[in-house]
Amino acid sequence: MSVEHAQVTRADFDQVMVPSYAPAAFIPVRGEGSRVWDQSGRELIDFAGGIAVSALGHAHPVLVKALTEQAGKLWHVSNAFTNEPALRLAYKLIEATFAERVFLANSGAEANEAAFKLARRYAHDVYGPEKFEIIAATNSFHGRTLFTVTVGGQPKYSDGFGPKIEGISHVPFNDLAALKAAISDKTCAVVLEPVQGEGGVLxxxxxxxxxxRQLCDEHNALLVFDEVQCGMGRSGELFAYMNYAVTPDILTSAKSLGGGFPIGAMLTTAEIAAHLSVGTHGTTYGGNPLASAVAGAVLDVINTPQVLAGVKAKHLRFTAKLAQIGEQYGVFREVRGLGLLLGAVLADAWQGKAKVLLDAAAAEGVMVLMAGPEVVRFAPSLIITDADIDEGLARFERAVAKMTQG
Structure with missing residues (x-):
């Protein structure tokens, strides 16, 4: 690296990066557990979890070991060959869920792209080319590819990129009558997040x-659950559908699946999977040995009674304190979510101020997220210590106090 680039700062972002993000003023450089340090050495508590990705915090020894061991063996061979870590990961996912077949990709958007293509191909093969319509929920989020962003029910993300993919409609979330009115024998799939993430932690x-589930069965439509954000232990069960005892036909996972290493997975049954036959879909990096080795280790750690029970206990610790903060300062009208995917909904007096509170929190040394301008979102490590929860929430309360007084 040349001398002038040895030290980079936040100002460099605006010189070299496409301006599609507006990152924070500080640059994190190191993390351990649920603590992060920036370039100046300032320590912050991480309640953001890389947007529900760092499910085991930072630099977890089991993940570091899995990655470094695999790094010394084999990085990439492509899907012209299979590899051992990918097969082991697939077995673990199948043993832990309803699924019989796995497709590995690099991200949630790719897992969803595969899911939506599979749903259309299955309907095309089994029922004919007329059955291609997809129904999703308003305010949903499914990724940023042209297909997934169109299925996502937020026009602000999908408008302005030319003609949209046809045959996609949206109905309000949690409104069964609306779905009943919209679904037909032309519907190939209904796509839902069991917990809407970007749409406000609902x-x-x-x-x-x-x-x-019943409407899908009546109309021969597949039920697709996007568990990219709410899956992998975040809800207090390994996957959120397990809280509801409702089984999808296709499930997508990413984010926490890799614990910080990019990977996505689409899970389905053998009967449905048969319709993605050789050559119909693919990926260069999907299921590469590095990602698969890490994800296998993540799954081993999370899918234990202790960790899953811990998520439910930590949920109560978070929500009790957030409810108290909300009441004391009049900032929240509701605290909602499952497990360690939580949303604090701003009261009317503080409408649209989520970013203000996020910045105030960072100034006090705690990283939080937003889910739209009205909701402060928390997606910390699933194994965050009670001490870090308490300290982080104390810092967050200071931020709330300053915002409400300032």
Whole structure:
């Protein structure tokens, strides 16, 4: 590296990066557990978790070991060959879920792209070319490719990129009557997040998901659950569908699946999977040995009674304190979510101020997220210590106090 680039700062971002992000003023350089240090050596508590990705915190020894061991063996061979870590990961996912077949990709968007293509191909093969319509939820989020962003129910992300993919419609979330009115024998799939993440951390209602499953069965439509954000232990069960006892036909996972290493997975049954026959879909890097080795280790750690029970206990610790903060300072009208995917919904007096609170929190040494301008989102490590929860929430309360007084 040349001398002038040895030290980079936040100002360099605006010189070299496409301006599609507006990152924070500080640059994190090191993390351990649920603590992060920036370039100046300032320590922050991480309640953001890399947007629900760093499920085991930073530099978890089991993950470091899995990655470095695999790094010394084999990085990449392509899908012209299979590899041992990918097969082991697939077995673990199948043993832990409803699934019988796995497709590995690099991200949530890619897992969803595969899921939506599979749903259309299955309907095309089994019922004919007329059955291609997809119904998704308003305010949903499924990725940034042209297909996934069109299925996502947020026009602000999909407008302005030319003609959209046809045959996609949106109905309000948690509204069974609306879905019943929209679904038909032309519907090939209904796509839902069991907990809407980017749309405001909004869990599905039990009766709603059960009703959706029934409507899909009546119309020969596949039920696709996007668990990219709410899956992999985040809800207190390994996958969120397990909280509802409603089984999808296709499930997508990413984010926490790799614990920070990019990977995505689409899970389905053998019967449905048969329709992605040789040559119909592919990926160069998907299922590479590095990602698969790390994800296998993540799954081993998370899919234990201790960790999953811990998520439920930590949920109560977070929500009790957030409710108290909300009441004391009049900032939140609701705290909602499942497990360690939580949303604090701003009260009317503080509408649209999520970014202000996020910045105030960072100034106090705690990293949080937003889920739209009205919701402060928390997606910390699933194994964050109680001490870090308490300290992080104390810092967050100071930020709230300053915002409300300032």
């Amino acid at each position: 869990p599905a209602e039990q009766a709603y998901l059960q009703g959706v």
